[in-house]
Structure formats: C-alpha cells, structure tokens
Amino acid sequence: MTGGTPITAEEREALLAFKAEWGREWRQYLQAAWLSYAYKGVHMAGRDTGILRSIRNERGCQWLERVKL
Numbered sequence: 001m002t003g004g005t006p007i008t009a010e011e012r013e014a015l016l017a018f019k020a021e022w023g024r025e026w027r028q029y030l031q032a033a034w035l036s037y038a039y040k041g042v043h044m045a046g047r048d049t050g051i052l053r054s055i056r057n058e059r060g061c062q063w064l065e066r067v068k069l
Contacts, residue, residue: 005058007055007067010051011051011054011055012069014051014052014055015030015052015055015067015069016069018030018052019069027064027065030052030064031061031064033052034052034053034056034061034064035061
C-alpha cells in the first residue's frame, strides 16, 4: 500500500462524487462497498467504480478513515 502518496485529481473527483451522493456517512458506505464489492449509486454505473476500487487496492480501509477531502 502506498498510503502516503497524495491522491490524484481523478481519485479526488471520484471520492468527492461519492461523498456528495452519500453525505456525512460516505466513508461507511464506501467501506461497505469495498468489503462487499457492491457499488451502488447514480455515479457508480460509470468510471468511478474502477477508480474507487483502485484506491481500495492501493491505500486500504485504514487510509479511508484518515483521508481529508
């Protein structure tokens, strides 16, 4: 995992879209999606799904708890 590496603009955009859709508890919903491989939501039908999975693979669930957008 490369948790110390800054996120790319594309990763940030995908995370912000997910946050906008799911609100205050977006981290919980994203972590549940990561653990179940079930991405739901308006924007999840598009390219963001792959980006979010890539973030999971590279950074992991602990990173998600610490990230500030």
